[in-house]
Amino acid sequence: MLEITKQNLEKAIERAKQNKMLVKCVEFRRYEVTNRTNGNRYEVHFTKIAGRKFADCSCPATVICKHIGASIGHHVVKASQMSRQTV
Numbered sequence: 062m063l064e065i066t067k068q069n070l071e072k073a074i075e076r077a078k079q080n081k082m083l084v085k086c087v088e089f090r091r092y093e094v095t096n097r098t099n100g101n102r103y104e105v106h107f108t109k110i111a112g113r114k115f116a117d118c119s120c121p122a123t124v125i126c127k128h129i130g131a132s133i134g135h136h137v138v139k140a141s142q143m144s145r146q147t148v
């Protein structure tokens with residue numbers, strides 16, 4: 062599990078923009094990200110612990126990757142919609 066920081070997230074979003082990413086919400090906090098450039102598909106999962114944000118991706122990267130960068134925007138919108146309940 063990797064902690065999301067402003068710095069590593071900015072880089073991940075930049076990398077995500079260089080690829081055509083298709084993001085599908087599987088359930089709250091869980092996303093399926095397909096890279097339309099090469100057809101690879103990975104699953105991203107977000108967690109919040111004591112106010113800090115963490116993310117997991119099923120790809121081999123050991124940093125906050127472009128799949129997390131691609132799906133975070135969707136997650137932020139969803140999380141704010143549900144903030145009174147589960148976040």
Ligand SMILES: [Zn+2]
Nearest residue numbers: 118120126128
């Ligand atoms: Zn990834």
